[in-house]
Amino acid sequence: MKNEDEFGYKARHILNEGVDSLDEKVVSRLNAVRNESLDQQRATATRLSLAGIPHLMEASFSTRARSLAAAVALIIGATGTYYWNAFQQASEYEEIDSALLADELPPSAYLDRGFHAWLERGSHSPSQ
Numbered sequence: 001m002k003n004e005d006e007f008g009y010k011a012r013h014i015l016n017e018g019v020d021s022l023d024e025k026v027v028s029r030l031n032a033v034r035n036e037s038l039d040q041q042r043a044t045a046t047r048l049s050l051a052g053i054p055h056l057m058e059a060s061f062s063t064r065a066r067s068l069a070a071a072v073a074l075i076i077g078a079t080g081t082y083y084w085n086a087f088q089q090a091s092e093y094e095e096i097d098s099a100l101l102a103d104e105l106p107p108s109a110y111l112d113r114g115f116h117a118w119l120e121r122g123s124h125s126p127s128q
Contacts, residue, residue, distance in 0.1 A: 019027070100110070109115050 100107070
C-alpha cells in the first residue's frame with residue numbers, strides 16, 4: 001500500500017510539473033473531459049444506489065427475520081430444557097419418596113445424626 005501511495009504522489013508531481021507548459025485550449029479540454037467523466041461517475045453511482053435500495057431493504061428484512069427466528073428457537077429450546085430438567089428432578093424425588101415410604105424405618109430415624117454417620121461409614125466400606 002505504501003508503494004502505491006508513493007507512486008501516486010510521484011505521478012501527480014510529474015503531471016503537475018507539465019501543466020504550466022500546456023496550451024490554454026488543451027487545459028480547458030482536459031478540464032471539460034474530467035468534469036464530464038466525474039458527472040458520469042456520479043450518475044452511475046446514483047443509479048446503482050437507487051437500484052440497490054429495494055434489495056437492501058429485503059436483505060435487511062430477511063436478516064431480521066432470521067435473527068428473530070433464531071432467538072425464538074433459542075428461547076423455546078431453553079424453556080423446554082428447563083421444564084424437562086424439572087420433570088426429571090420431580091421423578092427422582094418421587095422415587096426417593098416412594099423408597100422412604102416403603103421402608104421399614106420410621107421417618108425420625110432419618111433425622112438422627114448418628115444414622116447419617118452410619119450411612120456415611122457404610123457407603124465407604126469395602127464390602128459393598
